[in-house]
Structures are given as C-alpha cells and as structure tokens.
Amino acid sequence: MAVIKLQDIARSYKVGQVQVMALKKIDLNIEKGEFVSIMGPSGSGKSTLLNVIGCLDRPTAGTYELSGKRVEKLRDGVLADIRNQFIGFVFQRFHLLPRLNALENVQLPLIYRGLVGKERRNRAKKALEMVGLSDRIHHTPSQLSGGQQQRVAIARAISMEPAVILADEPTGSLDSGSSKNIMGVFNQLNREYGITIIQVTHDEEMTAYGDRVIRILDGEIEKIDVVNAS
Numbered sequence: 001m002a003v004i005k006l007q008d009i010a011r012s013y014k015v016g017q018v019q020v021m022a023l024k025k026i027d028l029n030i031e032k033g034e035f036v037s038i039m040g041p042s043g044s045g046k047s048t049l050l051n052v053i054g055c056l057d058r059p060t061a062g063t064y065e066l067s068g069k070r071v072e073k074l075r076d077g078v079l080a081d082i083r084n085q086f087i088g089f090v091f092q093r094f095h096l097l098p099r100l101n102a103l104e105n106v107q108l109p110l111i112y113r114g115l116v117g118k119e120r121r122n123r124a125k126k127a128l129e130m131v132g133l134s135d136r137i138h139h140t141p142s143q144l145s146g147g148q149q150q151r152v153a154i155a156r157a158i159s160m161e162p163a164v165i166l167a168d169e170p171t172g173s174l175d176s177g178s179s180k181n182i183m184g185v186f187n188q189l190n191r192e193y194g195i196t197i198i199q200v201t202h203d204e205e206m207t208a209y210g211d212r213v214i215r216i217l218d219g220e221i222e223k224i225d226v227v228n229a230s
Ligand SMILES: Nc1ncnc2c1ncn2[C@@H]1O[C@H](COP(=O)(O)OP(=O)(O)OP(=O)(O)O)[C@@H](O)[C@H]1O
Pocket: 013, 014, 015, 020, 021, 022, 040, 041, 042, 043, 044, 045, 046, 047, 048, 049
C-alpha cells in the first residue's frame, strides 16, 4: 500500500515579477516501509518536495494522499495535526536545544503531545536505546559528537512513533564514518520497525542504504533508480 501518493503536484513561488516553478508534474508513490533517497542539483526542488510530503507546505496544484487521506487542501491547524501524527523530521543541523541533555531533548515533542512523568521518560529512553545511545542520555549536545547529536535528533523524531521519517541532508554536516553510522540507524529503523524513510542527500554513497533513488531536475522527476540489494 502506498503511504504517499503524489499526483501531478506543482509548487510555484512568486517573488516580485518572477514566477519560480519549484515543482512541476510530480507523480510519485512511496510504499509503506520503503527507504527512498531524493537526489538532484542545488535548487532542483528537493527540499520543496520534502516540505510538501511533510505537510509543512501545500502544493499549488495536484493531489496528495497521505496514508489514504487527501491532505493538499487542509487548513494549517489540521495539517499540523496530521504532521504530528504521521511525520518525524530530521535536519542537516540537528536543532537540539543546547542546555538540555539528550533525554530532555527527546522528551520535548512528547511534552507537546501531553505525555507526562514516567511514561514520557520511558518513551524517550526507548527511542535513545533504538539509536544506540543508552549510555549518553545525560549528555548535552556539546558533550556529544556530531553523529551522536544526529542520533539524538533521530530519537526525538521516532519518540513520536511516526509512520514516516523525512530527513533533509541528515548527513550533510557529518564525516563519512558518522554518516554511515546514521544510515545504519535508518536502515535498522526501516527494517525492524517498518518506518518509511525518505531522505534528501547529495552523497551517492548514502543512497546504497535505500530501495530507490528519485532523481530530480528542474522541479521534475528525471529518473527513478532501483538500488540493487547487495
Ligand atoms: N520560499 C521560497 N520562495 C521563493 N522561491 C523559493 C522558496 N523556496 C524555494 N524556492 C525556489 O524553489 C527552487 C527549489 O528550491 P529547493 O529549496 O527545493 O531546492 P533544493 O533542491 O532543496 O536545493 P539545495 O540542494 O540547494 O538544498 C529554487 O529555485 C528556489 O529558489
């Protein structure tokens, strides 16, 4: 079953007199449990596509079905609820709060969801365990390596139990060893927990961990490659 169905999606921006077609004619289905990479030159529309998929942005044309529900015309508040229910975000810059330790950072979204006390703490601990950081839960971001900080950010995303994780250049600021480690974490979350993963990457090597590579050029899908299982 396709968890994400994009049909004839377009997203344009008007800046002054100039109309930018950031996305045009995007048809794309992503199956539940897939691990997909999006690649393409700078300015080709990768982040725009990820923002539409993540309900952070609405398309200007076309239809979008997320988990069987049409979402392209929903109001902001409703869209935010859907986003909280289905989507976890991971960014190039980890967006952790510097004064909070790993356990507290992971608990933040759970506070907004209204979880309290032990349940919230346990859920955060489990998420940190899933990314292999059980021994670093009291460390603040500055006491963690870049790769470890990104793993905290991933734990924060999965603590909400999302069906889909969207990652915009998650290894963009990491060295190659840490990058492989992060891909290993995604791979495990994908295989063991069936979380659908969609990542934007500039690094061809990082696509090896996924099932397909969506290649974007000038706002259109140029080509889709299936990754050979090794
Ligand atoms: N808020 C905005 N207002 C106007 N134009 C925008 C806006 N966001 C993106 N664009 C334009 O849309 C196009 C696609 O941008 P997008 O950020 O999706 O590219 P990208 O593929 O993610 O690039 P990069 O690899 O550099 O991150 C670009 O031409 C950009 O200038």
